[in-house]
Amino acid sequence: MSRCDAYDSWEPENMLWLWFLLGVVFSGPLWLAVIWYARRIRAGRLHPDRRANESLAELSQIVGGLAHEIKNPLSTINLNLELLSEDIRRHDDEEHRRLTRRLSIVQNEADRVRQILDDFLRYAGHYELSLSNVDLRDVVSELRDFFLPQAEASGAVLRTTECSDPLPCRLDVKLFKQAVLNLLLNATQAMPNRGELLVKVSRNNELSCVEIIDTGTGIPPEQLETIFQPYWSTKKGGSGLGLPTARRILREHGGTMKVESDVGKGTRFVLSVPLRKTPTKKG
The missing domain is CATH 3.30.565.10 (Histidine kinase-like ATPase, C-terminal domain)
Structure with missing residues (x-):
């Protein structure tokens, strides 16, 4: 398969696999945490006061850990997107410029996900105050x-x-x-x-x-x-x-x-x- 044929796979109708993969990577672990917490409540294992606070703290720690784990494959995705973008920019024709623009959209969305994760970790993370x-x-x-x-x-x-x-x-x-x-x-x-x-x-x-x-x-x-x-x-x-x-x-x-x-x-x-x-x- 030629390089141009490979680039044709970036047409929107052929990119559903990428969006599905990104959705699973980014949202799957968080949904697992939510389901875990819902099952804890349904099972009646949470006490109304102290046990509830302990479980919320535990959930916060788990979700924070999941967010860190999501950042690892996200970094790999960002790196490969950048490498692919550099490879495409070597060709100065309208077709490759169009591919570059589409790839830039994916890169911007991946950067936005990273920023969301950073904001979440700042909010939900454990603060060790350096007073x-x-x-x-x-x-x-x-x-x-x-x-x-x-x-x-x-x-x-x-x-x-x-x-x-x-x-x-x-x-x-x-x-x-x-x-x-x-x-x-x-x-x-x-x-x-x-x-x-x-x-x-x-x-x-x-x-x-x-x-x-x-x-x-x-x-x-x-x-x-x-x-x-x-x-x-x-x-x-x-x-x-x-x-x-x-x-x-x-x-x-x-x-x-x-x-x-x-x-x-x-x-x-x-x-x-x-x-x-x-x-x-x-x-």
Whole structure:
């Protein structure tokens, strides 16, 4: 069989085997985990409280392991797709350019699956916090400098305000920045016609707070709780795990995340974490 004959097999009607294989690889193990959990419930082996929590933790560990296992063949698929694409691009004619475009679609979908798996592992994985003593003002200042170019590129005006007193906290700085960054990205995406993004750092009794306020489209009242549900998203191509992951990171730090919104005016997220207790100096 000639090389052109082989490329003809990439016609849509001849690619059903590929889509079937990808579907089995990506969805099969997750469905097995769901079926396993359903059978546990049906068998009456779960206690309403402690046993249920233990089983949920066990299921999370199993599904996380399955996600890691899916990434292994996915890496092989991506590598072979790239090699095949390089081979096809050596031929500069319309037929091979058409094949390259179709192969690019498959590569993009495989990359999207990888991103979904990465987002899921960040959400469902076990967090081992690497805590350090920091001033929350410094953490937010570093994140502001990092995010400023992206805010300007999106047309948003980024402003920050902070209190004058230190805000000593014990944070996993990397994870905490990830939570705040998720909210900053959501805020800029909620302001398609430019807008103002305010990041406010303050103290509230024994809590240190970060407020993220945008002048975007706002969130309808009936969606204010729904937005924290995994895989719920109104954005095309969104994973629906950004907000649930951010809230989980706050909870891992013993903190909270609250949201207020007015449709057509904007949204305000408040992230609160406990202040670190410092020993009082004896006079």
